[in-house]
Amino acid sequence: MIEQIREKARELLESGELDVVIGYAEGSDPSRTTPIFCRKPEDTDKLVLDGRCVNTLPAYLNKRHEYPKKGWKKTGIIGKGCDIRAITQLVAENQLKRDEVYIFGAECEGVVAHPEKWDGSLHEGNCASKCSSCDVKIPLDTDFYPGEKPEVDRSGPYLVTAPALATLVKMDDEDRFAFWRDDFDRCFKCYACREVCPHCSCNICITDRTMPSWVDQAAHTKGVFGWHLTRAMHLVGRCTGCGECTRACPVNIQVDLFNQKMKEVIQESFDYKSGYSMEVKPPLITYNTDDTENYIR
Amino acid sequence: MRTATLQKSDLDRVIDLLSQADYRVIAPQNQPRLEGPDSIDVATFQEVQPGDSHNIGEGLSTTGIKPFLFPKDEPLFAYENRGKKVVLTEVSLDFPKTVILGVRPCDVASVSSLDAVFSDKNAGFNDELFTKRLEKTTFVSYSCTEPDVSCFCTSVGLAPDSDKGSDLHMTELPDGTLHVEVKTEAGEKIAAVIDSLLSGEGDAVARQQAGVVAAEKITRLRDSASLLPWLQDLNNFGDEMWQRLGEKCLGCGACTFECPTCHCFDIVDENSGNKGYRVKFWDSCQFDHFTLHASGHNTRNSQFERYRNRFNCKFKIYEDVFGEKGCVGCGRCIRGCPVNLDITEYMAEVAQKATTSAS
Numbered sequence: 071m072i073e074q075i076r077e078k079a080r081e082l083l084e085s086g087e088l089d090v091v092i093g094y095a096e097g098s099d100p101s102r103t104t105p106i107f108c109r110k111p112e113d114t115d116k117l118v119l120d121g122r123c124v125n126t127l128p129a130y131l132n133k134r135h136e137y138p139k140k141g142w143k144k145t146g147i148i149g150k151g152c153d154i155r156a157i158t159q160l161v162a163e164n165q166l167k168r169d170e171v172y173i174f175g176a177e178c179e180g181v182v183a184h185p186e187k188w189d190g191s192l193h194e195g196n197c198a199s200k201c202s203s204c205d206v207k208i209p210l211d212t213d214f215y216p217g218e219k220p221e222v223d224r225s226g227p228y229l230v231t232a233p234a235l236a237t238l239v240k241m242d243d244e245d246r247f248a249f250w251r252d253d254f255d256r257c258f259k260c261y262a263c264r265e266v267c268p269h270c271s272c273n274i275c276i277t278d279r280t281m282p283s284w285v286d287q288a289a290h291t292k293g294v295f296g297w298h299l300t301r302a303m304h305l306v307g308r309c310t311g312c313g314e315c316t317r318a319c320p321v322n323i324q325v326d327l328f329n330q331k332m333k334e335v336i337q338e339s340f341d342y343k344s345g346y347s348m349e350v351k352p353p354l355i356t357y358n359t360d361d362t363e364n365y366i367r
Numbered sequence: 368m369r370t371a372t373l374q375k376s377d378l379d380r381v382i383d384l385l386s387q388a389d390y391r392v393i394a395p396q397n398q399p400r401l402e403g404p405d406s407i408d409v410a411t412f413q414e415v416q417p418g419d420s421h422n423i424g425e426g427l428s429t430t431g432i433k434p435f436l437f438p439k440d441e442p443l444f445a446y447e448n449r450g451k452k453v454v455l456t457e458v459s460l461d462f463p464k465t466v467i468l469g470v471r472p473c474d475v476a477s478v479s480s481l482d483a484v485f486s487d488k489n490a491g492f493n494d495e496l497f498t499k500r501l502e503k504t505t506f507v508s509y510s511c512t513e514p515d516v517s518c519f520c521t522s523v524g525l526a527p528d529s530d531k532g533s534d535l536h537m538t539e540l541p542d543g544t545l546h547v548e549v550k551t552e553a554g555e556k557i558a559a560v561i562d563s564l565l566s567g568e569g570d571a572v573a574r575q576q577a578g579v580v581a582a583e584k585i586t587r588l589r590d591s592a593s594l595l596p597w598l599q600d601l602n603n604f605g606d607e608m609w610q611r612l613g614e615k616c617l618g619c620g621a622c623t624f625e626c627p628t629c630h631c632f633d634i635v636d637e638n639s640g641n642k643g644y645r646v647k648f649w650d651s652c653q654f655d656h657f658t659l660h661a662s663g664h665n666t667r668n669s670q671f672e673r674y675r676n677r678f679n680c681k682f683k684i685y686e687d688v689f690g691e692k693g694c695v696g697c698g699r700c701i702r703g704c705p706v707n708l709d710i711t712e713y714m715a716e717v718a719q720k721a722t723t724s725a726s
Binding site for chain 2: 097098099100101102103104105106107125129135136183184186187195196197198199200232233234237238252253256258259260261262264265266274278280283286287288289290293313314316317318320321322324326
């Protein structure tokens with residue numbers, strides 16, 4: 071499959087239709103892959119696509135990462151189904167124009183939960199939990215897909231996949247608070263969870279604002295809770311569930327559990343699943359004059 | 368100084384005895400994890416009590432010992448507005464007598480890099496929050512026998528069995544015993560406390576051999592001798608390599624906060640009503656607002672420039688100012704990087720460029 075993508079990417083770079091193709095290349099040790107920006111046709115020889123390709127590359131299409139400043143007229147990007155869901159969401163939120171990107175998709179067999187768990191192959195013991203109920207293994211929106219793309223029924227509801235969430239929800243408030251307080255003790259606010267997120271797209275994050283300071287910047291209990299709860303709330307109805315925030319956390323805090331819970335809430339309250347439509351707007355960032363709720367008017 | 372043998376199974380007793388001798392004992396410990404495939408093991412240095420579990424000798428901890436000398440956040444003083452008067456309350460500099468047990472050679476070597484910045488040895492200013500903690504801290508180090516794929520201590524002048532900065536150094540021998548070497552007076556005191564557990568003179572030959580065997584397991588080998596002259600040549604500041612390798616950096620601070628030698632901090636006032644604290648907390652040169660001036664000008668305006676700064680800080684600025692490297696090769700910045708930006712790839716490129724330009 072990657073051969074066909076390489077071939078197509080090479081062709082589009084040669085013809086000048088694309089300025090760059092963002093994909094995955096071999097990383098600096100055998101358990102890892104790393105993002106690569108192919109500008110020359112021959113760079114595409116380095117492209118790989120397998121269970122080690124954990125990164126959500128649309129993070130690079132994020133305004134926060136100076137995407138518009140790069141001067142690329144048209145960007146090619148290789149995506150797993152969940153990554154492409156992030157692109158769909160960025161378009162729905164007017165953060166990106168669909169015709170600015172050219173999407174290479176391929177069938178995905180799942181990815182490893184963390185490079186540390188890679189032992190040469192992908193199996194039940196090391197596959198990320200998000201893959202267990204994935205309905206975009208055949209990606210939704212693609213410009214290039216090797217072979218015939220089968221029709222897939224994606225009408226089902228969002229399902230929480232992390233087994234840990236069931237445990238946490240069952241705890242009483244005090245125990246759950248104690249759990250997070252202890253886990254957050256490791257958080258030093260490196261903001262890896264923010265930087266890898268395709269949807270954390272504010273030019274200046276509210277936690278970086280100091281006049282006034284909304285969230286304590288220091289990584290004490292209050293500052294850490296302030297950050298993670300703000301982050302969780304700002305992603306409600308927007309998070310597409312790639313799980314990169316958890317995977318990227320250098321101290322292994324499962325921060326996406328908040329997002330998974332909120333995705334379930336949004337599903338129940340608004341019957342909305344993020345990342346499946348460029349037209350349907352996320353419920354918490356839209357305003358309708360004929361809204362039946364009047365608390366905001 | 369003295370050498371001896373200690374049974375590995377007696378490490379729990381070591382914790383008991385040190386606690387009885389009024390030491391606060393810090394040791395690496397596995398943290399409780401949630402179930403499911405997304406859960407990854409994590410070990411951190413924590414205060415341990417007699418009977419607590421620890422994982423001394425099992426791999427390199429996820430984070431190092433930096434927080435015990437330079438915490439991720441700490442108040443400098445408290446203030447309170449009382450009418451027209453502002454009342455300031457200093458923080459206590461009376462830190463507990465502490466022993467850090469099972470610290471790896473890279474981590475214990477990093478203390479000298481922090482000391483270079485925070486003590487008045489070089490900088491002319493003595494940060495007592497650091498130096499007073501350091502005075503009260505004794506380091507019991509533990510050689511690595513199983514370095515992993517990201518370790519590169521041998522490329523920066525250290526080794527899996529280095530004892531630089533250690534007060535008392537332990538090396539696990541193939542027979543499961545520990546060869547103990549007392550290095551300093553502070554180490555003597557520890558040896559006196561655990562004297563009942565020490566026997567004989569150890570096995571210096573087996574200890575040497577264990578170090579050699581461990582070093583052979585390190586696969587990331589880089590020539591760091593060429594780094595300084597290449598970095599000092601300012602023509603190379605604009606080399607195309609910086610942008611090419613640094614382009615994928617997303618600008619989080621994982622590398623700097625996991626780094627045992629990174630030491631940048633910020634200071635803010637945290638106000639609540641008419642009182643509050645002035646707080647010192649970790650900052651990162653990888654953040655986009657780190658060098659943002661009040662005017663709006665940013666001296667490092669793109670991400671690759673920020674990583675170039677980090678690399679220069681480790682291998683040029685530290686050498687120029689303090690005469691030593693600011694990197695101990697622990698590899699945490701490699702393991703922790705979300706996009707696999709690898710400091711040793713820069714090292715390899717520089718070495719190659721330096722060789723090419725010399726020939």
